Amino acid sequence: MADKKTVLIVGAGPGLSASLARRFSKEGVQVALAARNAEKLSDICAETGAKAYGCNAIVPAEMEKLFADVTNDLGQPDIAVYNASNRVRGPITDIAPEAVLQAITISCYGGFLMAQQAAKQMVPRGAGAIFFTGASAGVKGYPNSTTFAMGKFGLRGLAQALARELHPQNIHIGHFVIDGGISKGADDPRNDRGPDGLLDPDSIAETYWQFWQQPRDSWAWEIELRPWGEKF
Amino acid sequence: MADKKTVLIVGAGPGLSASLARRFSKEGVQVALAARNAEKLSDICAETGAKAYGCNAIVPAEMEKLFADVTNDLGQPDIAVYNASNRVRGPITDIAPEAVLQAITISCYGGFLMAQQAAKQMVPRGAGAIFFTGASAGVKGYPNSTTFAMGKFGLRGLAQALARELHPQNIHIGHFVIDGGISKGADDPRNDRGPDGLLDPDSIAETYWQFWQQPRDSWAWEIELRPWGEKF
Amino acid sequence: MADKKTVLIVGAGPGLSASLARRFSKEGVQVALAARNAEKLSDICAETGAKAYGCNAIVPAEMEKLFADVTNDLGQPDIAVYNASNRVRGPITDIAPEAVLQAITISCYGGFLMAQQAAKQMVPRGAGAIFFTGASAGVKGYPNSTTFAMGKFGLRGLAQALARELHPQNIHIGHFVIDGGISKGADDPRNDRGPDGLLDPDSIAETYWQFWQQPRDSWAWEIELRPWGEKF
Amino acid sequence: MADKKTVLIVGAGPGLSASLARRFSKEGVQVALAARNAEKLSDICAETGAKAYGCNAIVPAEMEKLFADVTNDLGQPDIAVYNASNRVRGPITDIAPEAVLQAITISCYGGFLMAQQAAKQMVPRGAGAIFFTGASAGVKGYPNSTTFAMGKFGLRGLAQALARELHPQNIHIGHFVIDGGISKGADDPRNDRGPDGLLDPDSIAETYWQFWQQPRDSWAWEIELRPWGEKF
Numbered sequence: 001m002a003d004k005k006t007v008l009i010v011g012a013g014p015g016l017s018a019s020l021a022r023r024f025s026k027e028g029v030q031v032a033l034a035a036r037n038a039e040k041l042s043d044i045c046a047e048t049g050a051k052a053y054g055c056n057a058i059v060p061a062e063m064e065k066l067f068a069d070v071t072n073d074l075g076q077p078d079i080a081v082y083n084a085s086n087r088v089r090g091p092i093t094d095i096a097p098e099a100v101l102q103a104i105t106i107s108c109y110g111g112f113l114m115a116q117q118a119a120k121q122m123v124p125r126g127a128g129a130i131f132f133t134g135a136s137a138g139v140k141g142y143p144n145s146t147t148f149a150m151g152k153f154g155l156r157g158l159a160q161a162l163a164r165e166l167h168p169q170n171i172h173i174g175h176f177v178i179d180g181g182i183s184k185g186a187d188d189p190r191n192d193r194g195p196d197g198l199l200d201p202d203s204i205a206e207t208y209w210q211f212w213q214q215p216r217d218s219w220a221w222e223i224e225l226r227p228w229g230e231k232f
Numbered sequence: 233m234a235d236k237k238t239v240l241i242v243g244a245g246p247g248l249s250a251s252l253a254r255r256f257s258k259e260g261v262q263v264a265l266a267a268r269n270a271e272k273l274s275d276i277c278a279e280t281g282a283k284a285y286g287c288n289a290i291v292p293a294e295m296e297k298l299f300a301d302v303t304n305d306l307g308q309p310d311i312a313v314y315n316a317s318n319r320v321r322g323p324i325t326d327i328a329p330e331a332v333l334q335a336i337t338i339s340c341y342g343g344f345l346m347a348q349q350a351a352k353q354m355v356p357r358g359a360g361a362i363f364f365t366g367a368s369a370g371v372k373g374y375p376n377s378t379t380f381a382m383g384k385f386g387l388r389g390l391a392q393a394l395a396r397e398l399h400p401q402n403i404h405i406g407h408f409v410i411d412g413g414i415s416k417g418a419d420d421p422r423n424d425r426g427p428d429g430l431l432d433p434d435s436i437a438e439t440y441w442q443f444w445q446q447p448r449d450s451w452a453w454e455i456e457l458r459p460w461g462e463k464f
Numbered sequence: 465m466a467d468k469k470t471v472l473i474v475g476a477g478p479g480l481s482a483s484l485a486r487r488f489s490k491e492g493v494q495v496a497l498a499a500r501n502a503e504k505l506s507d508i509c510a511e512t513g514a515k516a517y518g519c520n521a522i523v524p525a526e527m528e529k530l531f532a533d534v535t536n537d538l539g540q541p542d543i544a545v546y547n548a549s550n551r552v553r554g555p556i557t558d559i560a561p562e563a564v565l566q567a568i569t570i571s572c573y574g575g576f577l578m579a580q581q582a583a584k585q586m587v588p589r590g591a592g593a594i595f596f597t598g599a600s601a602g603v604k605g606y607p608n609s610t611t612f613a614m615g616k617f618g619l620r621g622l623a624q625a626l627a628r629e630l631h632p633q634n635i636h637i638g639h640f641v642i643d644g645g646i647s648k649g650a651d652d653p654r655n656d657r658g659p660d661g662l663l664d665p666d667s668i669a670e671t672y673w674q675f676w677q678q679p680r681d682s683w684a685w686e687i688e689l690r691p692w693g694e695k696f
Numbered sequence: 697m698a699d700k701k702t703v704l705i706v707g708a709g710p711g712l713s714a715s716l717a718r719r720f721s722k723e724g725v726q727v728a729l730a731a732r733n734a735e736k737l738s739d740i741c742a743e744t745g746a747k748a749y750g751c752n753a754i755v756p757a758e759m760e761k762l763f764a765d766v767t768n769d770l771g772q773p774d775i776a777v778y779n780a781s782n783r784v785r786g787p788i789t790d791i792a793p794e795a796v797l798q799a800i801t802i803s804c805y806g807g808f809l810m811a812q813q814a815a816k817q818m819v820p821r822g823a824g825a826i827f828f829t830g831a832s833a834g835v836k837g838y839p840n841s842t843t844f845a846m847g848k849f850g851l852r853g854l855a856q857a858l859a860r861e862l863h864p865q866n867i868h869i870g871h872f873v874i875d876g877g878i879s880k881g882a883d884d885p886r887n888d889r890g891p892d893g894l895l896d897p898d899s900i901a902e903t904y905w906q907f908w909q910q911p912r913d914s915w916a917w918e919i920e921l922r923p924w925g926e927k928f
Contacts, residue, residue, distance in 0.1 A: 060329040092344075092351045092394065097292040101341055108382055109333055112324075115378075119324045141392030146347075150340055153389025157381035160373030165324065167924045183913075196913035203914035210906050216924040217879075217892040218899035223919050228863045228912040399692045415681070428681035435682035442674050448692040449647070449660035450667035455687050460631045460680040524793040556808075556815045556861065561756040565805055572846055573797055576788075579842075583788045605856030610811075614804055617853025621845035624837030629788065 006030040008070050008077035010057055010114050011084025012041055015182055016133065019201035020081060021048040023209050032070045032077065057084050057110035067117040079129040079212055080118040082111040082155075087137075087148040100147045107151025112158055119162075122171045129172040129212055132159045136179035136232070139224075163221035172219055174211045178204065179226035197227050238262040240302050240309035242289055242346050243316025244273055247414055248365065251433035252313060253280040255441050264302045264309065289316050289342035299349040311361040311444060312350040314343040314387075319369075319380040332379045339383025344390055351394075354403045361404040361444055364391045368411035368464070371456075388454075395453035404451055406443045410436065411458035429459050470494040472534050472541035474521055474578050475548025476505055479646055480597065483665035484545060485512040487673050496534045496541065521548050521574035531581040543593040543676060544582040546575040546619075551601075551612040564611045571615025576622055583626075586635045593636040593676055596623045600643035600696070603688075627685035636683055638675045642668065643690035661691050702726040704766050704773035706753055706810050707780025708737055711878055712829065715897035716777060717744040719905050728766045728773065753780050753806035763813040775825040775908060776814040778807040778851075783833075783844040796843045803847025808854055815858075818867045825868040825908055828855045832875035832928070835920075852918075859917035868915055870907045874900065875922035893923050 007024045009017050012033035021031045021044050031050035033041050038054035045052050051073060055066040070077055086106035088099045115130050122128030137145060138152030159175035166173060181190050183198035190198055204225060214220065226232060239256045241249050244265035253263045253276050263282035265273045270286035277284050283305060287298040302309055318338035320331045347362050354360030369377060370384030391407035398405060413422050415430035422430055436457060446452065458464060471488045473481050476497035485495045485508050495514035497505050502518035509516050515537060519530040534541055550570035552563045579594050586592030601609060602616030623639035630637060645654050647662035654662055668689060678684065690696060703720045705713050708729035717727045717740050727746035729737050734750035741748050747769060751762040766773055782802035784795045811826050818824030833841060834848030855871035862869060877886050879894035886894055900921060910916065922928060 091355075092348050092397065093355055095348075097345060097348070100344060101337070104336070104341060104386065105333070108386065109336060112332060112378065112382065113329060116324050116327075116329070123323075123325055138389070141389045141394070141396060143393060143397035146344065146390050146393045146397070149389035149393035150344065150386040154336065154340065154382040154386035157370070157373045157383075157385025158378050161375060161378045161381035162324065162373070164373060164928065165375035165378070167926075170924060172924075196911070198913065200911065200913045203911045207910075207914065207916075214903075215892070215896065215899045217894065217896045218903065218921040219924055220903075220919045220921050223916045225914040225916055228866060228868075228915055230863075232860065396696065399694075402692060404692075428679070430681065432679065432681045435679045439678075439682065439684075446671075447660070447664065447667045449662065449664045450671065450689040451692050452671075452687045452689055455684045457682040457684055460634060460636075460683055462631075464628065555819075556812050556858065557819055559812075561809060561812065564808060565801070568800070568805060568850065569797070572850065573800060576796060576842065576846065577793060580788050580791075580793070587787075587789055602853070605853045605858070605860060607857060607861035610808065610854050610857045610861070613853035613857035614808065614850040618800065618804065618846040618850035621834070621837045621849025622842050625839060625842045625845035626788065626837070628837060629839035629842070 004028065004030050004075070005078045006032065006070070006074045006076070007079040007081065008032040008034065009081045009083060010034045010055065011082060012044070014044070015184065016201045016204055017083050018044045019205035020208060021050045023202070023205040025049055030074045032074055034066050057113065058105045060113055063113040063117050067121065071121070076121045076125065077118065079131065080114055081131045081133070081208070082114045083133045084110050085133070085135070085151060087145070087151065089144060091144055092146050095147065103147045104151045104154065107148070108154035108158065111155050115158065115162060119166065119171065123169055126170050129174065130162065131174040131176065131208060131211065134159070134175050134177045136177060139177060159221065167219060167221070170216065172211070172214070172216070173221050174208065175222045176204070176208065177222065177224040179224055179232055180230045194229060197229055199225060199227055236260065236262050236307070237310045238264060238302070238306045238308070239311040239313065240264040240266065241313045241315060242266045242287065243314060244276070246276070247416065248433045248436055249315050250276045251437035252440060253282045255434070255437040257281055262306045264306055266298050289345065290337045292345055295345040295349050299353065303353070308353045308357065309350065311363065312346055313363045313365070313440070314346045315365045316342050317365070317367070317383060319377070319383065321376060323376055324378050327379065335379045336383045336386065339380070340386035340390065343387050347390065347394060351398065351403065355401055358402050361406065362394065363406040363408065363440060363443065366391070366407050366409045368409060371409060391453065399451060399453070402448065404443070404446070404448070405453050406440065407454045408436070408440065409454065409456040411456055411464060412462045426461060429461055431457060431459055468492065468494050468539070469542045470496060470534070470538045470540070471543040471545065472496040472498065473545045473547060474498045474519065474574070475546060476508070478508070479648065480665045480668055481547050482508045483669035484672060485514045487666070487669040489513055494538045496538055498530050521577065522569045524577055527577040527581050531585065535585070540585045540589065541582065543595065544578055545595045545597070545672070546578045547597045548574050549597070549599070549615060551609070551615065553608060555608055556610050559611065567611045568615045568618065571612070572618035572622065575619050579622065579626060583630065583635065587633055590634050593638065594626065595638040595640065595672060595675065598623070598639050598641045600641060603641060623685065631683060631685070634680065636675070636678070636680070637685050638672070639686045640668070640671065641686065641688040643688055643696060644694045658693060661693055663689060663691055700724065700726050700771070701774045702728065702766070702770045702772070703775040703777065704728040704730065705777045705779060706730045706751065707778060708740070710740070711880065712897045712900055713779050714740045715901035716904060717746045719898070719901040721745055726770045728770055730762050753809060754801045756809055759809040759813050763817065767817070772817045772821065773814065775827065776810055777827045777829070777904070778810045779829045780806050781829070781831070781847060783841070783847065785840060787840055788842050791843065799843045800847045800850065803844070804850035804854065807851050811854065811858060815862065815867065819865055822866050825870065826858065827870040827872065827904060827907065830855070830871050830873045832873060835873060855917065863915060863917070866912065868907070868910070868912070869917050870904065871918045872900070872903065873918065873920040875920055875928060876926045890925060893925055895921060895923055
């Protein structure tokens with residue numbers, strides 16, 4: 001077990017996290033998946049051999065316990081990926097403050113908590129990677145989407161600050177700006193956007209894999225991915 | 233009183249808020265100042281005739297009451313300015329999660345709460361301005377400053393989303409990126425940066441005033457201000 | 465005459481340059497206008513007392529002569545403004561290379577030539593301002609607009625590099641991102657965009673004036689202006 | 697020959713272009729290299745089987761002939777890469793206008809000429825890729841580097857405009873922001889920057905390769921690469 005690499009994916013579910021689990025496990029990387037409700041991960045675990053953990057990502061003690069458990073089971077994560085996000089749509093006059101705070105906390109603060117636990121292991125070790133799944137909402141503020149703007153801009157600020165703080169400590173930061181809909185498969189109703197009009201989560205996962213393979217003489221910290229026909 | 237304009241400044245204290253109070257009151261605008269501790273505002277109030285209000289900006293009910301009280305006393309605010317911010321400095325491995333969440337909430341979510349109350353009055357009225365005091369940390373993530381990056385990037389995301397949402401409703405959004413130290417006066421220890429090496433809060437307040445004067449055929453939503461010798 | 469300030473506007477014509485001439489001359493600033501064809505400036509000159517100069521802005525010797533002539537007539541310019549631009553529209557497959565090169569040269573290289581002549585006077589003097597009129601095409605590359613993208617991105621790069629180079633020498637750089645149509649008056653056919661749907665050149669000129677008034681402890685180098693209803 | 701893919705690299709020389717030639721030829725891609733002086737390419741050609749062409753990239757007729765010759769010899773290029781750039785360093789007061797214009801023309805206009813010839817083949821074909829080698833100078837204007845700022849900002853504007861114009865036509869645009877020194881090998885005097893303190897051109901070439909492999913449902917148009925210890 002000591003020689004195997006481990007990836008921990010927080011905010012896991014079907015879609016991108018499942019593709020990441022497949023992509024990394026295919027290369028012999030051990031996969032740990034964390035979600036508030038671990039039971040919904042059983043299919044991915046069955047397919048990829050991943051291990052599932054229950055964790056509410058916005059509770060510091062739960063995030064701490066998650067890293068302790070994964071470390072105990074599989075060793076310290078070599079890569080930690082934050083996929084959780086939450087939003088509230090609507091004109092600013094209409095949305096509920098409590099839901100807005102909850103959404104920012106999940107989209108951004110939970111990413112901080114994961115990054116902090118990861119850094120506590122990676123800084124002493126002098127190696128590791130911390131990846132964040134962003135959105136076009138993190139680089140452009142859209143109308144009727146103030147909540148997502150706050151959460152995803154904040155997450156991008158965290159990633160950029162960490163790139164400057166941790167790259168010189170040999171910890172690779174990645175922020176992936178997903179611009180477009182992620183396909184849910186052949187019967188996704190949004191398939192009317194034309195061929196390849198939705199991002200295939202397997203394609204996205206490939207880019208995460210490539211980031212992890214980058215030699216440190218040529219690190220990127222951010223990349224934007226969108227379908228060929230997507231307006232931007 | 234009905235003809236007078238009113239500005240509400242949230243997160244008030246000595247420095248920029250005092251300069252704003254002076255600048256706007258000089259033009260006959262009524263000034264309402266809100267801070268967690270309203271007593272510390274007594275000097276500014278004495279100087280400018282401003283009215284002080286106690287308000288914890290991150291509590292929805294207190295923000296709602298603030299707008300109700302100001303409206304009752306002075307009329308609906310024509311301009312609302314969010315100046316509050318909070319940060320935690322240090323390597324990500326060292327900072328306390330609770331303090332980080334508190335800081336994000338003050339820097340970003342409190343701005344949302346103010347903007348929401350302002351919008352609830354301004355959208356039906358079809359007029360108004362909502363200004364946010366940002367920082368260079370909102371456009372560049374600095375090492376050992378993850379907390380400020382999250383809070384100020386998030387605030388900028390809010391401002392940009394609101395510019396797209398509310399400009400077409402005749403509500404002017406302003407986001408002011410302050411890059412450098414704000415002078416605390418003649419005996420500021422940072423005066424060793426050379427002549428005009430710190431931002432004079434009166435100069436900053438002048439720019440807020442100019443934004444408010446902009447005719448809507450030529451609105452800006454953002455401006456960066458820094459001393460002439462500041463590296464960027 | 466020695467006490468009077470002088471502004472030189474290169475690439476002058478009806479529209480923004482006329483508004484700038486009016487705005488600055490109203491404050492007692494002497495105005496010099498330069499265009500390839502000086503004759504078309506006679507109306508503005510008659511109205512504002514400006515002095516007109518013929519100059520092909522992309523020919524180094526002509527730019528040098530322009531500064532010599534203005535200096536001789538009115539004194540060294542305190543502010544130099546570059547307004548010239550040129551574009552070629554169309555799919556990249558369809559546009560003529562010679563016209564493309566010409567357009568880039570006018571939009572960007574001419575700005576360099578003006579800035580260089582201005583800097584040669586301002587650096588030794590330790591004071592001055594150099595302003596550039598940009599466009600949304602300088603911050604976002606639009607389809608079928610490669611030529612304008614090259615010219616205006618390049619001009620913005622020049623302005624940003626100069627802000628870092630010359631601000632510490634007390635020379636103020638301004639880059640104005642005009643996003644939208646500039647009104648040509650009451651019978652502008654684009655007035656169907658609704659009230660205040662086009663930028664009033666007088667409003668833009670006011671912002672140039674404000675930049676020039678900024679104290680150096682709080683300098684901006686860039687601002688974006690657009691009508692309240694403009695999509696961005 | 698019909699089944700083989702072809703890459704054309706313009707502005708070729710030792711360093712990145714050689715690494716690209718090696719990376720693509722290793723995969724069975726035919727490599728065409730173009731430089732003003734084709735003779736200096738003989739070593740790379742000997743190593744990789746690439747074919748060398750003489751071409752002054754800023755002369756439209758030469759660029760047109762280059763594409764005709766490559767098409768005749770190897771077939772239409774599937775990927776065209778623009779690597780040429782030129783700069784003039786120094787304070788704006790000191791640099792020669794003629795050299796500045798020449799540098800902008802090489803860094804930016806030559807890229808347009810290559811993209812235009814490539815697009816003339818790729819648009820009818822409905823497939824292809826056009827890549828541009830950028831620099832940190834294309835996203836940040838540095839002092840005493842106005843020339844490089846104009847050239848590289850302009851090139852980035854071109855790339856971004858083309859991404860919006862040609863992505864929907866199945867032509868993939870890539871803009872690679874190289875931030876840092878590219879290693880010239882074991883005896884590079886800048887090796888004192890510490891281990892992996894310079895970008896290895898083979899690492900950069902790998903990223904170009906990955907971009908070409910991206911499925912069109914998840915295209916990136918830009919990526920920044922820098923050594924782990926590089927300040928940014």
